[in-house]
Amino acid sequence: MHDNFDFSVTDKILSEYKCSQQSIIAILQEIQEHYHYLPREVFPYLAGKLDMSEAKIYSVATFYENFSLEQKGKYVIKICDGTACHVRHSLPILERFRQELGLSADKHTTDDLNFTVETVSCLGACGLAPVIMVNDEVYSAMTPEKASELIKKLKEELANA
Amino acid sequence: MLKSRSELSALREEYSKAYAAQSRRLIVCAGTGCVAGGSMKIYDRLKELLRERGLSVAVELEVDPHGDIIDLKKSGCHGFCEIGPLLRIDPEGWLYTKVQLSDCEEIVEKTVLGGEHIDRLAYKCGCNTYKKHQDIPFYKNQTHIVLDQCGTINADSIREYIAVGGYTALEKALFDMSPESITDEIKKSNLRGRGGGGFPAGRKWEQVRRQNVSQKYVVCNGDEGDPGAFMDGSIMGGDPHRMIEGMIIAGIATGASEGYIYVRAEYPLAVERLRTAITQAEELGILGNNILGTDFSFNLHISRGAGAFVCGEGSALTASIEGKRGFPRVKPPRTTEHGLFDKPTVLNNVETFANVPLIILNGADWYLGIGSETSPGTKAFALTGNIMNTGLIEVPMGTTLREIIFGIGGGMRDGAKFKAVQIGGPSGACLTSEYLDLPLDFDTLKKVGAMIGSGGLVVMDDKTCMVEVARFFMNFTQNESCGKCVPCREGTKRMLEILERIVAGEGRDGDIELLEELADTIVNTALCGLGKSAPNPIISTIKNFREEYEAHIYEKRCPAGACQKLKKIYIEPELCKGCSKCARQCPVDAISGKIKEPFTIDLSKCIRCGSCIDACPFKAIKEA
DSSP states (O other), X not given: OTTTOOOHHHHHHHHHTTTOGGGHHXXXXXXXXXXXXXXXXXXXXXXXXXXXXXXXXXXXXXXXTTOOSSOOOSEEEEEEOSHHHHHTXXXXXXXXXXXXXXXXXXXXXXXXXXXXXXXXXXOSOGGGXXXXXXXXXXXXXXXXXXXXXXXXXXXXXXXHO | OOOSHHHHHHHHHHXXXXXXXXXXXXXXXXXXXXXXXXXXXXXXXXXXXXHHTTXXXXXXXXSSOOSSEEEEEEESOOSOGXXXXXXEEETTXXXXXXXXXGGHHHIIIIIIITOOOOGGGSEEETTEEEOBGGGSHHHHTOOOSTTTTTTTSBTTOHHXXXXXXXXXXXXXXXXXXXXXXXXXXXXXXXXXXXXXTOOBHHHHHHHHHHSOOSOOEEEEEEOOOSTTOOHHHHHHHHOHHHHHHHHHHHHHHHTOOEEEEEEOTTOHHHHHHHHHHHHHHHHHTSSBSSXXXXXXXXXXXXXXXXXXXXXXSHHHHHHHHTTSOOOOOOSSSOTXXXXXXGSOEEEEEHHXXXXXXXXXXXXXXXXXXXXXXXXXXXXXXXXXXXXXXXXXXXXXXXXXXXXXXXXXSOSBGGXXXXXXXXESGGGSEEEOGGGTTOBOSHHHHHHTTOOOTTOEEEEEETTSOHHHHHHHHHHHHHHHOOSOSHHHHHHHHHHHHHHXXXXXXXXXXXXXXXXXXXXXXXXXXXXXHHHHHTTHHHHHHHHXXXXXXXXXXXXXXXXXXXXXXXOOEEEOTTTOOOOOHHHHHOTTOOEEOOTTSOOEEOTTTOOOOOHHHHHOTTOOEEEO
């Protein structure tokens, strides 16, 4: 498994942070930004380079919500379920996305790796609740109908890409 | 690189002149809300249109402008997110609301070239039209001190910050004051921690200043994790230099030469603006080694969070900066003694630091004149929920909930009835109408079992089920419990299970008492502040809405009609024509029947999604 993995990206990130143990969170963040998840292969590699135990790195990676050890879809749809969005009915929107994509509370990513649906606690755009975020773009004042339209649009984008 | 005080003063004079000479300013709101509404596209379009017409556009403060220049700026959050994207037109002070890409042409033609107001884009409420920003009731009833530059100056420009008097307080602290006198001024002002606890900032500074240790740290807590709160994010993204100035002053006062800003991962915009701000300050010699030619050095770093609510707790936050799991630890020793890298650390919140330059500049007495006796100053709140005007607000401490909700907030949405307001996020409480005239400050709220928390105010109407709200918060804290101490890890899990079964109609006799008992244990035995306050939303809803809990448990009924599982959906046989539309719409095949005969719903399969109700052309499907 090791032989096929290209560590050049990881190396570049490591040198940027001068192989500092203290920067492990930032290093993992950058790796995840590149791959959209944390590939298994990087753990033993990082452990060697940073002179830390693999277990310690794994403990950090699993403690923080943002890190994912599983591959995510091309479109990551984050449905805000903060208080403000919740009282303006964010759950039916979540349900609609899951229904449209055949996902559930246990299955977050579609098999074709096109879509991931997850909830977040607050996106900080409470004034426009309910909001969702697709990759880095925020969509405001959502409704289940708008959710269906959005999926249709994103699927078209995928088909045309 | 500025090498002395006089060089900074000279630069400020130059920038101030240039700023005063700006004759036409178009200020596009670049807060998270307006950006989501497309304000950056509007910014680009305006720039393009202005250039097409041969007008000179400046996107940064220019010292030596040639001829008539139109200044186009991206500012921080204007606050009134509800009616965004917002565009402010100066010098008139007009505010254009809900601006669309298609409006840009008209804005350039009529307003920029013709000086004419576009009535269509003005804010309207009832039969009144408000042209000017300051006349709108939402703004008129606020007191902007910390936020006064959020929405007026360019958030990406250190030049504009300096032009309007920025870094004057730093000058004063660095050249006219001693570390003791800075600390004394902050102590005298009684500036209390805006992160929620309300601990006097001056006392923390004093404790750190007194220790004779070579390495100390200043840390800013920008891990605003409370759902329903976005004030700190708006300050970091809207006026980053003010907060940075406050941090440098804390460094001077305490003898710290390194600072960290811990920002939560969900605020990419704030991270970007802070990075720009730090680079700009370093280039001018306001941050870095030998600031303004003195022997004081202060280096500032950004640490991005990775999605852990517990990192808002002081010791967890410092652990996270050190590259560890964000576990809180037993206190004492306090962060002021053993903080970041085990060194004495000043840890304050974003809003607290943003107040510092103002206090140093205007003096503690000025600050004590604002707000209430024991909690001076103002507080920023995120006003959200089922209310007419949502957004970011700032009011003096001691303002009542009624003034905020019905004055600034404009009352309830869609004529709904006020039921409760949730204050302080997952550590706070739900307050009912009997508390509407309570003056909001640290101490009065504590007395009624609530807390300011980071400042989220979520207004709820009578269609909101309070048991479900309690479940919602418990679900949040349970998810975010770091798992280190048993009371929080296990206790919140059990509380959540009980709440889940109550909202599902499976509540049992004795559940309320069990919740109370668990809450009491967690409050008294959890390790950190977040664990200790986790049961607050449940305690307060049981206290104020016990009858709702009882209705769920004993009558299997949700008085607000919000709990999905307690809803009963049925088809009225007299109205049903047997068209089968509902059955085709049902995602779980719970509806069956023969064509042209009344259909029926199998409640054991029904998930109460309501699709059939929307699908029925004869309104034959009812909810009870």
